Amino acid sequence: AAGVIQSPRHLIKEKRETATLKCYPIPRHDTVYWYQQGPGQDPQFLISFYEKMQSDKGSIPDRFSAQQFSDYHSELNMSSLELGDSALYFCASSLISTYYEQYFGPGTRLTVT
């Protein structure tokens, strides 16, 4: 079965640079979620989209923005990167009707040096 695809899997950036993470949800899933997991931490919700509209917003810095496109893929744009942004970034998708059952991608490991 098709799963959530994230690219790139690994990304190394320097401070103050920008990064773009991409997420391709499971086909027919209409909702996408982004989570950030720091070292030894639990995943923290950043933002979600339903039918290309932002549906919920968590602890996402103003330096970050995201959107969902007409083909339902989503991109997380991160600017003015800081050392503290180094983390695993997970994308998950679901049907809005079963929002509580989210299927996660493998994650993008971002390292800021």
Place this chain on the structure above:
Amino acid sequence: DQQVKQNSPSLSVQEGRISILNCDYTNSMFDYFLWYKKYPAEGPTFLISISSIKDKNEDGRFTVFLNKSAKHLSLHIVPSQPGDSAVYFCAASEGTTLGRLYFGRGTQLTVWP
């Protein structure tokens, strides 16, 4: 403020025995509870969920029990197998926030032969 707590960072169980992973929560508005399994370098994999209106849900070797009065849930794995060795995350969703998951810090389960 950690709304979902997993107080045991690790658990070691012999193959064939029962594994019991525990989780506590503080938010009485949570309407769904989930367990995810995570292997290194992979995203969390959905295991099993339970609605707040139920007290038990079973799927094969996995059973989740919910005690709302105690704000406590547990995941039972019977019998445990070496392939079950992974980090297990407890998560919860609040219906008003349409899908945002709140995670615990995870429990590393090791099943030894």
